[in-house]
Amino acid sequence: MRIDIVSVVPKIFYSPFSVSIIKKAINKGLVDIYIHDLKKYGIGKYKKIDDYPYGGGGGMVFRIEPVYKCFCNLLSKRKYDEIIFMTPDGDLFSQEYANNLSLINNIIILCGRYKGIDQRIRDYLISKEISIGNYILSGGETAAIVIVESIVRLLPGLIQNRKSLLNDSFQKSSNYISHPIYTRPAIYKGWKVPEILLSGHHKKIKEWIDKKSYNKKI
Numbered sequence: 316m317r318i319d320i321v322s323v324v325p326k327i328f329y330s331p332f333s334v335s336i337i338k339k340a341i342n343k344g345l346v347d348i349y350i351h352d353l354k355k356y357g358i359g360k361y362k363k364i365d366d367y368p369y370g371g372g373g374g375m376v377f378r379i380e381p382v383y384k385c386f387c388n389l390l391s392k393r394k395y396d397e398i399i400f401m402t403p404d405g406d407l408f409s410q411e412y413a414n415n416l417s418l419i420n421n422i423i424i425l426c427g428r429y430k431g432i433d434q435r436i437r438d439y440l441i442s443k444e445i446s447i448g449n450y451i452l453s454g455g456e457t458a459a460i461v462i463v464e465s466i467v468r469l470l471p472g473l474i475q476n477r478k479s480l481l482n483d484s485f486q487k488s489s490n491y492i493s494h495p496i497y498t499r500p501a502i503y504k505g506w507k508v509p510e511i512l513l514s515g516h517h518k519k520i521k522e523w524i525d526k527k528s529y530n531k532k533i
C-alpha cells in the first residue's frame with residue numbers, strides 16, 4: 316500500500332509515523348507513506364497557497380492551483396484508488412470504513428486548514444470526504460493520522476495473530492465492544508481476576524466472554 320499525504324504542515328506527521336505500529340509497517344515494506352508540502356506547489360515568489368473567499372467572510376481558503384498541480388504530479392506517476400479530503404462534514408469514519416480502505420493500494424489524503432478549501436477541489440478532484448467526528452480540529456492532519464493508523468494496523472503481515480483483529484471492538488458489528496481483559500498477577504492488592512478465567516474451562520470461559528461483550532449504545 317502507498318499513502319501520499321498532502322499538507323501545509325508536514326512536520327506534524329514526523330513523530331507519529333516514526334514510532335510503533337506505523338514505523339513497523341514501513342520497515343516491513345507493507346506501506347510507503349510520503350508527506351508532500353503543499354507550499355512547494357504554491358503560486359509566485361512567496362509560494363502562496365491560499366486567498367480570501369469570494370463573497371467575503373473571514374478566513375483564508377486553499378486555492379485550487381497548488382492542489383491541482385500536486386495531484387497531477389502524483390497522478391502522472393501512478394493510479395490512485397481514492398483521493399480523500401479530511402473534513403468535519405465528511406462521511407463519519409468507522410471500523411468498516413478502515414477495513415475497506417485497508418484493501419486498496421494507493422491513497423492520496425488531502426489535509427485542509429484555515430477556513431476551508433475551494434469547493435472546486437472537492438467537486439472535481441476528491442473521491443471521498445472523511446470526518447473523524449463531529450468536532451472541529453485546526454486542520455485535517457491529526458484526523459489523517461487517525462485514519463492512517465487504523466488502516467495500517469489491518470495490513471496483512473503486521474500483527475502476528477491476525478485472528479485477534481477480528482475480535483477487536485467494533486469489528487463484529489458497528490457498536491460491538493469486546494469483553495474486559497486481564498493478565499498476571501491473578502490477585503493484586505486484593506483485586507482479583509474473575510475466577511472463571513483461571514478455571515481452564517474453555518466452554519465456560521467462552522460463555523463468560525460472550526456475556527461480557529456487548530453492543531454499545533450510540
Ligand code: ADE
Nearest residue numbers: 401402403446447452458
Ligand atoms: N478537519 C477539521 N476537523 C476535522 C474532523 N473532525 N475530521 C476530519 N477532518 C477535520
